[in-house]
Amino acid sequence: GAVVSQHPSWVICKSGTSVKIECRSLDFQATTxxxxxxxxxxxxxxxxxxxxxxxxxYEQGVEKDKFxxxxxxxxxxTLTVTSAHPEDSxxxxxxxxxxxxxxxxxxxxxxxTVL
Amino acid sequence: QKEVEQNSGxxxxxxxxxxxxxxxxxxxxxxxxxxxRQYSGKSPELIMxxxxxxxxxxxxxxxxxNKASQYVSLLIRDSQPSDSATYLCAVTLSxxxxxxxxxxxxxKLSVIP
Numbered sequence: 001g002a003v004v005s006q007h008p009s010w011v012i013c014k015s016g017t018s019v020k021i022e023c024r025s026l027d028f029q030a031t032t033x034x035x036x037x038x039x040x041x042x043x044x045x046x047x048x049x050x051x052x053x054x055x056x057x058y059e060q061g062v063e064k065d066k067f068x069x070x071x072x073x074x075x076x077x078t079l080t081v082t083s084a085h086p087e088d089s090x091x092x093x094x095x096x097x098x099x100x101x102x103x104x105x106x107x108x109x110x111x112x113t114v115l
Numbered sequence: 116q117k118e119v120e121q122n123s124g125x126x127x128x129x130x131x132x133x134x135x136x137x138x139x140x141x142x143x144x145x146x147x148x149x150x151x152r153q154y155s156g157k158s159p160e161l162i163m164x165x166x167x168x169x170x171x172x173x174x175x176x177x178x179x180x181n182k183a184s185q186y187v188s189l190l191i192r193d194s195q196p197s198d199s200a201t202y203l204c205a206v207t208l209s210x211x212x213x214x215x216x217x218x219x220x221x222x223k224l225s226v227i228p
Contacts, residue, residue: 002161032214043220044159044203093158097214102147102164102207104216109158 003027004096006107013084014115021079021110023094029074030096034104035067038091050077084114119206121219129227134191136222138204141185147207148180148187153221154200162202163189194226 003026013019023033035047035056048064050056050071058064068080077096081088091111095104118141128134136150147166151159163178165171165187171178177190187206191198201221208217 034215044218046215049215091158102214103149103161104205105161106151106158 002103002105004030004094004105004107006094006110008110009108010111010113012113012115015085016083018080018082019084019112021081021092021094021112023077023079023096023107025075025096025098025105028096028098030077031074031099032097033071033077034095034097035069035077035079036093036095038093038109044093047079081112084112086114088112089114119204119217119219121202121204121222123220124223125225126222127225127227128194130194130196132194134194134198134224134226136189136191136202136204136224137186138188138219139186140204140206140217142206142208142217143182143185145182145185145206145208148178149205149216150176150178150187150189151203151205151218152198152200153203159203191224194224196226196228199224199226 005024007022033050036044038044047062048056048058050069052071052074056069071077091109093109095106097104120139150163152162153159165178165180175192179188201223203221204219205216
């Protein structure tokens, strides 16, 4: 149980294009989903928290107009990196939790490379 | 600034030995405590959760929590080379948004065959 998937697992795009990453909870209802970013040899950085049906809450320093988050259902959240630039290249990881539980279960991550 | 502190390591132990990983946290009101394992290039995987003082055992893993001293530890018995990874301590803080996890920077464990 508690399986979270992400798609795609890796993506390469040109500077200026937008990239959408999907995060799905496969066997539970994710009342809250989280998006993290991790640069090489650094720790996880929380970007935003989203509750199903509500607007995401972004961490300080994360541009909400650049990183669009949608959590339209209890099993799906999407992160869209708009007008991506090389400095956005990173490992993007989502996690999910269900109501009544504090554990977060992580997806396998999406490695984004912007040329 | 509410923090979670871990020794970055690397911590090297011989195969078959006990690996001891430690974590301290600054928010006395913290409620939930987790250990995640992260292999290089992969996402974190939940190993243990602990919510009350004392020990919690699961297979070769034992989590220990001492809220008075504000530390949580993870013991790995009979360490195997496959245990070589970075271990992340994570804490849910008290107050609004308490579902968010605050992570330590991780301890890199190397198990030597």
